[in-house]
Amino acid sequence: MGLPNASADLSTEVEVDAFRRLFPLRFFEKHLLESIRPDARPLGRARDTTIALGAVASANGSALAKIGSTTMLAAIKMEVMTPSMETPDEGCIAIDFHMPPICSPIVRPGRPAEAAPVVAKQLSDTILSSGMINLKELSLVSGKAAWMAYLDIYCLDADGALYDAALLAAVAAFSHLEIPVVSLNDDGKIVLSEEQGLSDNDPVNKEKRKVNLGSIPFSLTCILHKNYILADPTAEEESIMETSVTVVLDTSSQLISLYKPGGAVLAYTSAIQDCIALTRPRVKELQKILEEAVSGMEVD
Amino acid sequence: MEVDREDGRSQNQLRPLACSRNNLHRAHGSASWSQGDTKVLAAVYGPKAGTKKNENPEKACIEVIWKPKTGQIGKLEKEYEMILKRTLQSICILTVNPNTTTSVIIQVANDDGALLPSAINAACMALVDAGIPTRHLAVSICCCVARSGLVVLDPTKLEEQKMKAFAYLVFPNSVHSVLPEGSPSGQGEPIQNGIITSVTHGIMSVDDYFYCLERGRAASTKLSDFLRKNLQQQSTDSSKAG
Numbered sequence: 095m096g097l098p099n100a101s102a103d104l105s106t107e108v109e110v111d112a113f114r115r116l117f118p119l120r121f122f123e124k125h126l127l128e129s130i131r132p133d134a135r136p137l138g139r140a141r142d143t144t145i146a147l148g149a150v151a152s153a154n155g156s157a158l159a160k161i162g163s164t165t166m167l168a169a170i171k172m173e174v175m176t177p178s179m180e181t182p183d184e185g186c187i188a189i190d191f192h193m194p195p196i197c198s199p200i201v202r203p204g205r206p207a208e209a210a211p212v213v214a215k216q217l218s219d220t221i222l223s224s225g226m227i228n229l230k231e232l233s234l235v236s237g238k239a240a241w242m243a244y245l246d247i248y249c250l251d252a253d254g255a256l257y258d259a260a261l262l263a264a265v266a267a268f269s270h271l272e273i274p275v276v277s278l279n280d281d282g283k284i285v286l287s288e289e290q291g292l293s294d295n296d297p298v299n300k301e302k303r304k305v306n307l308g309s310i311p312f313s314l315t316c317i318l319h320k321n322y323i324l325a326d327p328t329a330e331e332e333s334i335m336e337t338s339v340t341v342v343l344d345t346s347s348q349l350i351s352l353y354k355p356g357g358a359v360l361a362y363t364s365a366i367q368d369c370i371a372l373t374r375p376r377v378k379e380l381q382k383i384l385e386e387a388v389s390g391m392e393v394d
Numbered sequence: 395m396e397v398d399r400e401d402g403r404s405q406n407q408l409r410p411l412a413c414s415r416n417n418l419h420r421a422h423g424s425a426s427w428s429q430g431d432t433k434v435l436a437a438v439y440g441p442k443a444g445t446k447k448n449e450n451p452e453k454a455c456i457e458v459i460w461k462p463k464t465g466q467i468g469k470l471e472k473e474y475e476m477i478l479k480r481t482l483q484s485i486c487i488l489t490v491n492p493n494t495t496t497s498v499i500i501q502v503a504n505d506d507g508a509l510l511p512s513a514i515n516a517a518c519m520a521l522v523d524a525g526i527p528t529r530h531l532a533v534s535i536c537c538c539v540a541r542s543g544l545v546v547l548d549p550t551k552l553e554e555q556k557m558k559a560f561a562y563l564v565f566p567n568s569v570h571s572v573l574p575e576g577s578p579s580g581q582g583e584p585i586q587n588g589i590i591t592s593v594t595h596g597i598m599s600v601d602d603y604f605y606c607l608e609r610g611r612a613a614s615t616k617l618s619d620f621l622r623k624n625l626q627q628q629s630t631d632s633s634k635a636g
Contacts, residue, residue, distance in 0.1 A: 200448060211472040218469075223596050336480075348597045352561070356480025360566065360588025363607065370600055 118334045126322050138372050140326035145387040147270040155271025159263035163253035168263035170245050170271050174284045177240040185232020185240040189218040191247045191260055198252040213257050220342055224311040224350045239284045254328040255315045257340055265310050269388050272302040311350045312380040313342040314373040318359040325372050341373040345381055408548045411620055415523045415628050423524020427516035431506035436516035438524040440496030453488040455495045463502045474510055481514060481564055481591045487527045496526055507551040508536035510562050532590055533617040534564040537606040539598045545609045559596030563610040567618040587611055
């Protein structure tokens with residue numbers, strides 16, 4: 095930043111890629127002046143999003159979600175456990191988020207990424223507080239047996255907006271989840287019924303059923319830079335302009351979370367209102383994509 | 395419509411605030427902050443030479459270590475560390491001492507609600523005590539939304555659990571300016587209206603959130619005055635000989 099003249103002279107001679115690496119902020123600002131981003135997106139548009147359900151065949155529910163290049167794989171496995179004394183007719187959900195070294199060059203084995211526990215905790219808070227899953231539905235025999243759902247989300251490619259993609263993958267995995275059939279055997283224990291005709295015991299639940307989802311949370315991360323608001327940043331944008339605001343709205347337009355972890359740019363009320371206004375259409379868009387994916391699975 | 399609070403406070407009333415600086419002698423700066431029964435100790439060491447591996451050496455780096463009162467360090471502590479780090483990075487002037495690391499250590503002495511806001515306030519006091527150059531200070535407040543839609547400030551732990559939702563908000567401190575044109579502003583609003591950090595928990599409507607912001611701003615002015623009074627008093631009390 096100390097030699098503006100030098101860079102102005104260089105900018106005519108230096109190649110675009112080199113300029114992008116040497117003066118990343120200037121490179122982005124030149125684009126922002128024209129209200130566009132280097133990948134040709136307008137400022138308020140998110141990247142292309144796809145969801146594929148049933149990516150992991152051995153899991154009870156799974157989904158692969160991609161927002162641009164950011165790829166998240168979510169899988170749910172169900173296990174029977176004894177519910178706690180304080181909540182004898184509620185099940186439990188354990189959410190974990192992993193960033194294996196495959197996702198990014200800054201993550202090395204043995205050195206867990208700084209973002210991983212933070213995103214895991216955020217996801218856990220959002221999913222449990224949004225009321226999407228009623229824990230009472232996960233109960234089997236009150237006080238004796240209930241379902242524990244282990245939701246694991248793996249980041250396969252970290253290209254910005256990790257929380258958005260992870261939340262989408264988690265929600266899609268829950269939409270795909272089918273609770274397996276179990277029955278009570280003679281010892282009073284719950285066992286998985288492999289085939290319905292053969293078992294002598296009464297099945298506790300008649301058939302594989304889907305979980306009823308309440309209102310589903312969807313999110314959008316925006317970056318604030320001077321007076322600009324950029325929706326759905328890539329990893330490059332996130333590293334240069336560090337102030338991000340994540341808005342999580344559910345399908346009934348309630349605010350589940352507004353997360354702004356520090357950052358050099360202060361968010362005034364107008365900026366917050368703009369971010370929420372950008373999130374509303376995105377929620378509808380994501381809801382449509384999820385419904386198309388679910389109905390696509392049911393046809394099969 | 396009034397909300398009954400167990401300790402008899404009104405909805406906009408904060409718990410008794412107490413803070414002291416220079417508690418620890420080895421630390422370069424230290425502060426203790428308590429809001430009611432929530433008490434947090436903060437210590438600052440720095441600037442120390444060198445930055446960590448993935449950090450930018452052209453700027454000063456801030457490292458936060460959060461120690462809970464009991465139990466092992468888990469995801470909650472890591473999240474609080476990250477939020478505190480990014481909040482403090484936005485208030486410190488990072489270009490003054492490049493290629494240095496300043497460590498901020500937070501020790502929770504007691505948690506009775508509004509823990510993260512107390513920690514942020516304690517960390518700011520400790521930074522001032524250590525003499526780390528900052529642009530302005532951060533004042534932090536917790537606002538809860540009750541089921542009836544009323545906003546209640548500075549909840550205790552029991553209130554946080556009972557309420558529909560709560561939000562931790564951090565604003566820059568209010569500015570008293572000697573210049574005739576008044577305080578610096580961005581986008582036509584005074585700087586203390588901008589949000590540095592916001593972390594919400596639970597479901598609330600968008601209007602509830604904006605209502606929380608208004609209440610939070612009003613309370614942050616009171617907190618700023620408390621901070622200012624406290625810092626001015628202590629700086630006249632401490633002897634020059636040290």
